[in-house]
Each structure stands twice: as C-alpha cells, then as structure tokens.
Amino acid sequence: MDFELKALTEPGNKMVELAEKHAAGFALTAAKYDRNATFPIENIEAFKKSGFAAGAVPEEFGGLGVASIHDCVVAMNRLGRGEGCTALAFNMHLFRTFTATRTLHSAVASGNTARQARSEDLLRKVGAGELIISVANSERGADIRTSRTLATKVDGGWLFNGSKTFATGSPAADVLAVRARYQNEAGEQRMGAATVPVDRPGVEIMYNWEGLGMRGSGSHDVVFTDYFVSDEEFDDIGEYGKFNAPTLAVASGSSLGLSSIFLGIAETAHQIAVEAIKERDGGPHYPMNQVSAAESEVDLAASRAILARSALFLDDYYQTDRKQPQGAIDTSPEASFKLLKNSAATKKFVMETAAKIVDRSLTLYGGGAYVGSNTLARLYRDVRAGQFMQPWASNQATELIGKVTLGVDPNEE
Amino acid sequence: MDFELKALTEPGNKMVELAEKHAAGFALTAAKYDRNATFPIENIEAFKKSGFAAGAVPEEFGGLGVASIHDCVVAMNRLGRGEGCTALAFNMHLFRTFTATRTLHSAVASGNTARQARSEDLLRKVGAGELIISVANSERGADIRTSRTLATKVDGGWLFNGSKTFATGSPAADVLAVRARYQNEAGEQRMGAATVPVDRPGVEIMYNWEGLGMRGSGSHDVVFTDYFVSDEEFDDIGEYGKFNAPTLAVASGSSLGLSSIFLGIAETAHQIAVEAIKERDGGPHYPMNQVSAAESEVDLAASRAILARSALFLDDYYQTDRKQPQGAIDTSPEASFKLLKNSAATKKFVMETAAKIVDRSLTLYGGGAYVGSNTLARLYRDVRAGQFMQPWASNQATELIGKVTLGVDPNEE
C-alpha cells in the first residue's frame, strides 16, 4: 500500500525475510558498537549460521540462490533499517559473491577452467558459511582510477606493498579484495586486482577506525608489506589512471546495495520521528509537523522508486533470470558509461535524499533528538557516510553524469 | 539504457507508438496554438481517426484494449513531449474511459443493468471515435470538496446552475463530466456528478481562456443555466464538503497521467538544451554546463522512477490484468486515503521537479531561451500549470500526505 521496496523472486523473498530477522536483533546492539567503535563480529557470525551470508550463491553451491540484483538490494534495505555497519560490511561480500557467479558462467562459456575452478571454490566456501569477503580498495590521495599500492613482479606472482583505508568489515574478513598498480611487460602502467586471504603473512589490519559515524563498521586501515599474490590470483582490470568503465560497471549492483542501506537508515529515522509525534499531545495535528512528515514521505517515495527501477534495470541488463553467459552483454565502454551514469545518478539521489530525510526527522522529533543517546543522533552521524562512498562520491557523480550526458568521454583529459 | 518510461503490455506498446507519431506532428503546430490561444481541434480529430482516442477502450468495443494504467501513463508522457495542451485535454478523456470500463465490470458483477448499458454505450461510442469527454469540475472559490454549482430536483431529473472554470479541452468535447452540490431527500448536502452532452440547451462554453501557459488547452469557463440532467445520468458521489476518498481514488490514474505530461515537457526542455550545448564550441566541456546537465539527469531519473512505480502500484491495486470486478478491491476510506497519499506524493514530486528541470534547461541553454519564440520560453510557461492542478495542488498535497502519515483524518475539522 506504499512505495516500500519488495522482493520479486521466491529466493529473494526468503532472503529479505532473513534480513528482517537479523536486522531486528542487530538494532538492539547497534548503540553499543557505535559507542565503543568496535565491529559486531557476532552479526557476521549470525549471517554465516543462518545462510544469509550465502544469499547470492546458487543453490547448487549451498546458497539461497538469489539471482536478482533487485532482491539483493531489497535485502540490504532491510539490514540498513536495523543497523548500518554490519550492512555496509556485508554489502561488499554480497555483491562480490554475485560477481563470482557471473564470472563462473562466463568462465564456463569461454572454457577457462582455471577461472571456473577458482570461482566454484569461492562459491562453495561462501555457500558453506566459511568465507567472508571484504574490500580494501580505498587509499588516501587516490581515487577509483589510481592506487599508490604497488604490485611488483616476482617469481610465480606479485609482491603487494601499500596502505589501504576504509576497509569496512575487515575484522570479519577471511579474504580481501584489493587493487594495485603494476607495470606490464610492455612497460605500461596497469591496474591489477586480487582477492586474497588475510591469514597470509604481510597483511595487517590496523584497528584504527574512529569515524564520525558508522563507528561499528570496522573501516580500518590495512597495510600490505611484501604480501605475496600468486599469478593465478592476480587479474588485470585495465589501464592505470582511467575509469575502466566495464570493470566499474560490474560494481553497479554493489553501489545500489550501499544506497539501499542508507535508504533503510532514512526510513528508520522517519519512522522514529513519526511514531514519537503520534505519541505526543497535539503532535499529529500541529501543521508544521504535517509539513515535515509530508516532505519526508515524498522524499522516501522518490528514493525507493529510483532505487528499485535502477536495480531492475541492472537485472534486465545482466539478464540475471536467463543465467546466460556474460558474453551476450554489451560491455563496451560506451554502454558501460551509460550504465555507470544511471547507477551514479541513483546513488547520488538516494544518498543525498537519505541525509535530508534524517536531518528532517531530527527537526520533526525536536530537541530531544540532539541528545547523544537518542537513536536519531546516531543515524544523523551514520547517514552522512553515504555521500562519500566510492564510486561515486556526490561531486564525482555530478561530473560523470554531466560528461556522459553531454557526450564527453570521462577519460578525456 | 536509461530511466525512460516504457510500456509493458502489447496494447500499451501500440498506444505509445501511436502517441509518439501524433506527438511528432503536434510539436510542429504547438507554437501557433500557443500564440493564438486557440485549441488544436485538429489534434483531437487525429486521435479519433487513428484510434488513439479509444486507447483504453476494450477491444470488444472497438478500442486498443490498453488495460494498464502504467501504459496509459507512458502514452501521456509521449504526448507531453510533443505538445502539452492536447495531452492535457486528452488525459481527462482517457482516464474517464478507463473508469468506464471499471464501472462496466462492476455493473456486470452487481447485476446493475442500467449502469451496464450506460457504460457500454459510452465505451462503444468512444471506441468508434465518436465521443470525446471533457471535465468541467473546477470552480473559483471551491476545491475538490465543494461546488457552487447547484443541482435542483425537478421531475425526472435535475437542473444544474453554476459556472465552471479551467474546462480543459472543452472546445472538442462531446460530453462534459460535471459535479454539483445537491440536497438529498434526507435534507443532507451531497455531491452529485454526471457526464452530459454539450449539445443540449443550457450549457455555454465561454471561449475565454488566456493563460500564462498551456494557452492552447482550451481551458475555458463553462456556464450551466437550468441545464437538465436526467435521473439516469445523475450519480451521488458522496458527502458534500468532504474528501470522498474512494471517489477521489478512482481519479488517481488521471493524476499520474497529468504528471506524466509534465514530465514529457521537462524531458523535451532538457533535450533541447542538451542538444544546443552539444552544438556549441566548448559547450560540452564547460564544467558549469556539465553540472546543470547532470542535475537535470538526476531529477529526470527520479521523476520517471516515482511515476512508473506509482502507476504500477495502481495497476496492482486495481488488478487491471485480472479484469476482476471492483468488489475485490479495498475501497475503504482508509485504504483510499493511502492510495491518494501515494498519488499525491507522486504528482507533487513530478510537477515540482519538472518545473525545476525546465527552469534549469533555460539556464543551460543561455539567454537565447528568454526570447519569446524559443520553445524553451513556451515550456517555461507551460510547465508551471502542473502544480496548480487538482487533485492535488502542491500545498494541498503536503497537507494530505502529512495528515495521512501522522494518522489524522483529512476530513477531520
């Protein structure tokens, strides 16, 4: 009866149901993890046990078999309503397992048996609740085109050296997705990537995250020192210093998942404020309260709509229902940039609007929302994270969308 | 590859295709009708000929058989892109024929043969391209709850006396949908409604519309003087002075159709500006142009999304695919107000955002857009109409949404 996000597939429904159960529990301990700035490892443990961690893993590998990006986005929304930090950490994991399934299909189609085996292994482990993936890609002074982390060729592999930041969920990670600059045999600067175990020598999680918000997200620095990555684990992902649109496009689902978490935060803030006003004498009849409530309802409706539509578009694009090989998809830079434009527009709208809704919820609730222990005060700090997240931070999204709209290649100098 | 609205049913696709053809032609004469403030009757004639006028009429009555509100909304979007005035006039007609089909189903289910005959007659005429419906409901000093037009009981029917305003499309109308206050036998003030021919004595179209914009919409005053409406034509639609939510809910599709026209206007404005910038030396590379273009792309994405989602929700609510009797639908005031809240939120968002996009398109285009003969100058005037339209003008939408959200009955004093 309203604009709420809802799963559209059977496995999606199960996943969303699980998300709601988990979220209800996480909400109760969120304040504690926020206060102590510690990561709720127990929440990730719960995901492993319940099978939620294997939501996007095909059933044949032990997962729930959710093949719809849209439904994954809905599940992230429900997590976000309860507690944002676990959701942030899990989002990376979820969409990486998604990608692994796509990689598997593509490997099968192209007969790349090594890659097939690697993907199957990863999916099987995730399916068994044995493996959690985190991402350690951000770096100070770098953006999504660049990296100061260096991969140097050695016998049978590469040595990684460098320092990553905002490695959300790293305390619970079994493996880390990581990028590094390297030089190929032709002497060109390229960007490489690998997903590697944390229990190997040469990697240190710094446990130094103290954020304005999302304090329980474990977004620590991670330092790699002569960390060995084998040739099999190492992938080239494109020219260094450029937006590698096809590679980035793959992460569009993850970007929507992130946005969905922040929509969940905004929904909770709005609900808290509305419920509080309903309890107060004269609260629902005070016209200024009606105005604030109405403005947030409109903002929520638009945010939910753009998010759902964008996610369904991705499902359509990747033909998730057909389970066809990736080769059938238009992965040209041009098509990829258009896809990125759409997800960037969605993320920008949802992240900025979510922040507005939370801010307005504080106004609606009144001065009590400014007391530190009030949940709204926490959500006000948490929601501000969304606009910074890569890809695409708000200002960069504007640039990308503007350029693609006006026919300018974002990689043009 | 973007957020564009697209039909989802086969008949819908045909209707949208027709809309696009019509719109291309209408765009060429739009400036003339705007300058002269005359209604493009030829456009409505074209609708009758092409069968577009019977878009929402079931095939058995000679129509295209579009049963999806969503797809009708898409068709209106395409009309709006070409020319807004004809679209405005047609929207009323379209959703009235829609309602007629629903009324027919409900009459069949309840065994109301008189109403069944009346509905079939109307649908058959529309299906044959013989009948165009306009609406003459607005009045100065009245809102959707009230009417200064009075229906007085006489033998076998009612005499209508009063003056209507903003009767868009009236120059092409064969029948007019009109509301009037009346007193029932219990002495209660009620609201009545009828759809009546214009070729009957006692009705005069004043041909006095000279608007800021939408100058070709024929939104004239219509005066009723002792106009006779038979008992068979007359329907009670609820308590006078109240929001009759179930009745209003029926008009939700029409409200989305209106919004979709203005989205089309915004899309055209944006496209004109973007194409102009692309033609200019340095235009696409000027960062401020990129910013303006990006902001409108985001606004368009959100507007399209909320509109599509809202329309699909109505399809779901009215089970348009099942073609079931209306009895299966929750038509309680509470459910109806929630439905109205959603369409009011959608209309408010789309109408306000469309105006913003057109305004920004003028900025993007530059000073030349301020020359009166520039299409953007016309669109700037046209787009402002949207926020005034009932139900719900922007401020009233805020009030309605706020009250429903906070659990206050909008009919409460």
Add this chain to the structure above:
Amino acid sequence: MDFELKALTEPGNKMVELAEKHAAGFALTAAKYDRNATFPIENIEAFKKSGFAAGAVPEEFGGLGVASIHDCVVAMNRLGRGEGCTALAFNMHLFRTFTATRTLHSAVASGNTARQARSEDLLRKVGAGELIISVANSERGADIRTSRTLATKVDGGWLFNGSKTFATGSPAADVLAVRARYQNEAGEQRMGAATVPVDRPGVEIMYNWEGLGMRGSGSHDVVFTDYFVSDEEFDDIGEYGKFNAPTLAVASGSSLGLSSIFLGIAETAHQIAVEAIKERDGGPHYPMNQVSAAESEVDLAASRAILARSALFLDDYYQTDRKQPQGAIDTSPEASFKLLKNSAATKKFVMETAAKIVDRSLTLYGGGAYVGSNTLARLYRDVRAGQFMQPWASNQATELIGKVTLGVDPNEE
C-alpha cells in the same frame, strides 16, 4: 520595522521618493506595454521632466546629487516594484552617469582636460534632462570578454561593424555605450569602448524584441554598419578575451541596481499574494499559506540584506562620501576580482531568490495566478530575466566566485 531597503542620504531620500511616485504610475500601464511588447517611452520622458533622470548627477550640473551607490540601488528597487522594464532601461543610464562623475573626478585629478570636458558635457546634458544613455554590449556567441563587433582604424577615428543584442531601452536612447574588438598598433587584440549618439549614420535599432518577459524593455538588436567613432570618443578598456577586472568592477553598481529591480518584482509578487490571501475566508489561517508566506519573508529578508550590505560596501570602496580622486582606490586585478566576486555573489543570490519568491507567490495565490491577465503571471515571466543578465549570469557567477575563492585566476586558461 522590517528589512526594507531605505536611502541613507538626503539626496538619496529625494530620489527614492521620486522613484516611488513614478513607479506608482508606471504600474498602471505595465500590462499594456507587456501585451504589445512596446517600450514605454513616456516613462523615460517623465524621468527627464521630474529630474529623476539626473539622480546621480552632481547638483552643480543640475542633478539631484545622489553620490551613494546604495541609495541608487534603493531607488531602483522602488522602480522595480512598480514596473520592471523602464527600470531595466534606466538602470544602465543611471550607473553610466554615476561612472561619468567618477571619471570626471579622476580626470581633474590627473589633469586630463579632454576627458574632463567630455565628462562635464555628458553630465550637463543629463542634468538638463536632455540625454539618455543605453547600453548595447551583448552579442550572440560572445560573453563579457569578447565581441564580434569590430572597430577598424580610419583617419581620425574608427569604423564599427557588428550586431548587438538585448539593447534594453534603446528606443529612448540618445547615446549608446558600445564595445568592440580592435587591433592596436602593436598588433594586439584589445577591447575598445565608446558612448556614441544614435542619430549618426550607420546605426539601426531593429525593433525586434519579443521576449518571454520584460516585453516592454525595448531590448532590441542594434546593428552598426561602418559607424564612425572619433578618436576622442574611443577608449581602450583592456586585453581582448580576458576578464578586465578593473573595468568590470566599475560596473558592479549597475549589477546591484539590476538585482534591486528584481527584488522589487519579488516584493510586489509577494505582496499581491499576501493581500489576496488576507482577503479570503480562512486564507490567513490555512497553515500551508502561513508556510509559503513565511518562506518568502525569510527569502526577502536575506535578499534585502545582502543587497544593502553589498551596496554599502561599494560606497565604502569608492569612498563616495569623500569624493576623493579614484587614484586612492585599489584598482589592481586582484582587488577588482574580489570586488567582482562580491557583486556576483549578491546578484546570483538575489536573482535566484527573487525568482523563487515569485514562483512561491503563484503557489500562495493559487490557480488564478495562472490566468494570463493576472499580474503575477507577468511577474513570473519578467523575473526569469534576472539570472541571464551579464555580468554575471548564474553559472558564470558560480565559476568566478569559485575560482577567486580557491585562488585561481579567472583569466587563466
């Protein structure tokens, strides 16, 4: 008792009083000139007769002796309240006479007797109500750094060839201020300027202005064909293709005067809406009306404040009270760009906010405001002009302000 702009000097008070009288009369004929798109020459005649046209001319030359930019800005505000088109035309004249006084002081101080004589002549004529100055600087495809109009050296002077646009007030002009590109003896591209009579061969006013709004402003194209400008009339104003900050800075007062006109338009729109609401049953008590009225009051307060402060800053900068030679003023590019940043910020804020206020006034007033003959409908069209005006259109203002703030030279490639 509120934030209204008020003159601060005695001559300023007289000028503002005159402005109010004139404005009251102009308001009555504004609709006519708008409808016919003709320039109200009678209004300019009235200015000549009343002495208002000589407002900024020193008393010794027959003027009112207003030496305060702030007070001139206040006078323009009052004109704008009554009718915008005459005000737009007059603003150019007013600030040009202002500049003439400054030029005179500077010529006296530096012993430039030719320039002294020229300035005295102009001031004397304006003081006698014999001379009205218009500006013909805008060109299609050019901005304030460039000009397609060419000045070619001939014996004793220059031949001007080119086409100007938006020459507001040209129907009433005795002389036109005009810019042209020329090549100096060193072969460098430079920008030249002159203020020249319209009754000389080679200049044609095209009488082709048909705007979205400001239809009575006579903003016609003006074509120069081998128009002769003598060496004495011709001034170099800086490097071609660059923002010549010191030259532009001189026009800051004019930019504030323009802004003040649009503030006046917004004030009138707000007043019309508020008065209308006060007349309606229940109007003042409807909370949504209170919200709209309050938002405009806040916007008006901020607009008035930034405008007054910015104007007082200019008075301070140009030491208008001390009547000192211009030499004492910091006219470095750096200082000039900072000054430009401030007036650009003021213009941007006031022009955008004025448009918002007028738009909101239509909402407050309701659907009747959309009828073409309603004054609000005209103001809605008129107010949109402000953001286009040079210097600085809204987007260019953003660029300029951003660059100066971050220490980037706006003339840097």
Add this chain to the structure above:
Amino acid sequence: MDFELKALTEPGNKMVELAEKHAAGFALTAAKYDRNATFPIENIEAFKKSGFAAGAVPEEFGGLGVASIHDCVVAMNRLGRGEGCTALAFNMHLFRTFTATRTLHSAVASGNTARQARSEDLLRKVGAGELIISVANSERGADIRTSRTLATKVDGGWLFNGSKTFATGSPAADVLAVRARYQNEAGEQRMGAATVPVDRPGVEIMYNWEGLGMRGSGSHDVVFTDYFVSDEEFDDIGEYGKFNAPTLAVASGSSLGLSSIFLGIAETAHQIAVEAIKERDGGPHYPMNQVSAAESEVDLAASRAILARSALFLDDYYQTDRKQPQGAIDTSPEASFKLLKNSAATKKFVMETAAKIVDRSLTLYGGGAYVGSNTLARLYRDVRAGQFMQPWASNQATELIGKVTLGVDPNEE
C-alpha cells in the same frame, strides 16, 4: 574586502579583538572538551580575567561599555569561529548583562529604586569579573509559553520546584535565570522569572549532558527542589501559555548572538575545506570544487548580511546609541511580534544556512572529513544544534513568521 561582520563602535572593536584572542586559544582545546563532554571552565575564567565577561557592562561599572547589539553579535561570531561551546554559554550571560543595563535605565527613568539597586549590583559584580549568568529555562514537554516548574507562594517569597534541561554553561554559573509558572492573587496562571544564585540550597546541576554535538557546553539538567526565591528577586513576565511578545522581544539580541556563533562555525568549516583544497594538487582547478566553494561563499555572504542588518535594526530600535529610557520604545505586542518575526527570520536563515555550509564543507574536503578526529566532523555535529534552539526552533519560526505576515495573532487559538 568581503562580507565579514565588523564592529562599528570603538568599544565594540576592543571586544571583538579580545574575542579573537580568546577564540584562538579555545580552538586548541576544543577537541578535548568535545571528547570528554566536559565544560571548559578555564575559558570562562579567562573571560573574567580579560574583562571580556564585562563586555556589555557600562564603563562606570567596570565594563568595556559596548552598547551596540550589533557589535556584541560580531564578538559572538568570532568566539564561534574558535569554539562553539564556550560561546553558547557566554552568549546567555552577555545578553543578560545587556538587558540589565536597559533595565537600569528604565528603573532610573521610572524612579524604581529597588530595581535600580538590583541592576547596579548585578552590573557591578559582572564588571568586576565576579559573576557569570546562565539560563535554565528549557524544559521537556514545554515551550517558551509554558513551564512545568512551579513557583508556590510562601512567606517573603516563592518556592520553586521543577526540572530544567539544556542549561548551557551551568557548571560555570554563579546565578541562573529561571522561569516558573505561578498563580497570582486573582487566581490567574502567570509566568514568573528570577535570576538566582546557584550556591543556595535546593538547586542541583545534574552533570548529565552528553549531546550529539556541543558536547563541551555543559548543557546539563538542573533540578530545583523547594528552592527559595525572595519577593524582591521575583518578576512577573506575563500571561501563562502565551507568547509574551514584549518580554520575548528583549531576548532578540540573544537570538542573534546565538545565530552569530553558528555563522562562525560555518565560516571555520568553510575555511578548513578551502585551505585543504588549496593544498592539494589540482584541488583548486577541479570544477566541482569551485562549485562547492562558490555555493558556500554565496551562502556565507547572505548569512552575514542578514545577521548584520538584523542586529543594526535592533540597535536602531533600542536606540542603544542614544541611551534613552526604554519608555520611548514601542513595546506593544504588535510591534514586538514584528520585531520577533525579524529575529526569527534571521535565526532561521542563519541556522539552516550554517548547517548547509558545514555539510558542503565536508563534501568539499572529501572522505577525510568523516574521520572522527577531523575538526569538520565535530563542526558537523555542533552546527546541528542551532536549529533546535529556542526561541525559535525552525518549525516554530515558520509558524510565527507566517502568522505575523498574514495578520494572524500568534496567540490566537
């Protein structure tokens, strides 16, 4: 050379200079007090020593003799730039001493020797750096019209019972300004007020403030239990449950002082971001950075302007330069509500705009601003307090301004 607030009187200049010195020091310890949520008593001690605490005390009583509200507002701006919590606490004190001077003049004029003696005593103590005033007016579930704290008549005075909240600066207070409901001899509910010592039995500061921001402001609850206030200390301030406009009007200066603190916070945030961008390779040339910087510059200009204009208006209203008795001032409810409208509009604009500027500064700075130890992260939390502060929280300001504008008495039911 920009829109910066500047003192306009000689004593004001001295006070602002002192404010800048203090602020420079306070900035260094602000993070510590924020972390520990403790009040910086040492800062208040520094005020006592430097004479800053006696800024608004006439020279004859040992103060700096600042008689201009405008200049006090400028001084608060400078404090706000360095550290907001001390500034918040001090603002209450400053404007209370201001009021004491006005009360003194009025007492002298009316021959009220008791009140004269009380005022002189207070001013002398403040002048000697012996007395700091805090305010304990806010209460849960009450607004500026109401109070749950009760004053019960006893012999020679009143017993106060009740609990106050947000008593900013209470840890450093020597006396507390406090309001309570009481019943007069005619049985009417009235509002009473007193300024009473904290070292008297029956008052307890709860040391329980843990805010989202402004954590060092000592905004604790204060509980009064049978606290005795003598008849001499007790003042009637108007009808209970009503906006007592004349009484509230007196606090307008304080409201502007508060706003000025938050402007200072916004200025600092903007400066931090701009300086950071200037340091980064390519930072100043990135167009999106220019856009963000420009938008904040415009917002700052408007905020400074409205604040200065509003403060100067108060100086004019209260004739601070003439030092005339208050009797000459129009203290009618009507005049007072207009005055309140203006200060409410100013506060609303400045508080909301300051929050926008800080938010945009985080965007400009980038992800590093989200690290908890970054000053911007603290300012983001601090600046949100402004919109809650009474009078007038943002929503209530809208209501008040709207009603006064439309001629509705805010006290009307």
